[in-house]
Amino acid sequence: MLSKVAPWLASRNEAGLGVRVLGAADTLALRALANEDPVANVFILAHLDSVGTAAPTSGGAKVYGVFDDDRLIGACWAGANMVPVQLDPALVEHIAAAAHQAGRRYASIFGPAESVLALYSKFEQLGHFAHEVRERQPLLTISGAPAIPANPSLTFGTMADFDRILPACAAMFEEEVGYSPFLGGQDFYSRRVAGLIRQGHSLVHIDADGTVVFKAELGAVTRDVTQVQGVWMNPGLRGRGESAGYMAAVVNLAKTFAPVTSLYVNDFNAKARATYERVGFTQAGTFATVLF
Structure with missing residues (x-):
């Protein structure tokens, strides 16, 4: 049209x-x-x-x-x-x-x-x-089963884990956009994270020591599509090739809400793009983000 x-x-x-x-x-x-x-x-x-x-x-x-x-x-x-x-x-x-x-x-x-x-x-x-313009962010989707086995340790977050999940979310945010989500106060961002947990849209693996190993959120959910956001692997545990298994688990959990799982990624993030390709995501369009 x-x-x-x-x-x-x-x-x-x-x-x-x-x-x-x-x-x-x-x-x-x-x-x-x-x-x-x-x-x-x-x-x-x-x-x-x-x-x-x-x-x-x-x-x-x-x-x-x-x-x-x-x-x-x-x-x-x-x-x-x-x-x-x-x-x-x-x-x-x-x-x-x-x-x-x-x-x-x-x-x-x-x-x-x-x-x-x-x-x-x-x-x-x-x-x-703008503070930054990210002109090319491939919009990726997957509608079938993941191409690799899923890590069974990933599960839905609970409010009992809020005090562990919130710092991980804040670390991801600061790493992604360059400043803390707590600037000007912690209340708004904390409510956002808590809301995602209560909706069942927080996905996390917390190990036996209480450390968040991996986390992601379903930032937008309809009966047809979910959009994954906030993908984060603990920096101390990176480089082991485990992200793809976690992302396969994200897809499986997201499918409990909708048949299509989507996300968008910075074009310059070659490692993340390779991980998503391993899982079976394919490009459906191109997004951009302007940060003020």
């Missing part, structure tokens, strides 16, 4: 295009839009499954929609992060202008690379500059 939008943008009357914050009445339209690519849009689909509405959240997160008259043709989640939803690059200026006028600061933009990079280009023109 979006490939058919661009040709008329230059010639049609711009009054036919509008941007507004979505409300409850737009829920079905947003879900239909996101379902055009349920893997790439698992974040917003999981949100809709959780809250049941496209309306703004109590915390102030909202979804901007681009309309051609009354037809929703693109959207973008705007909360702590910005996440494009089937947003043709030709439409990003409308979203960028609305988000800029709202005056909110965002930690990142992530999602399909073309949309993310086009949106960031408009943000740069409006005076918002």
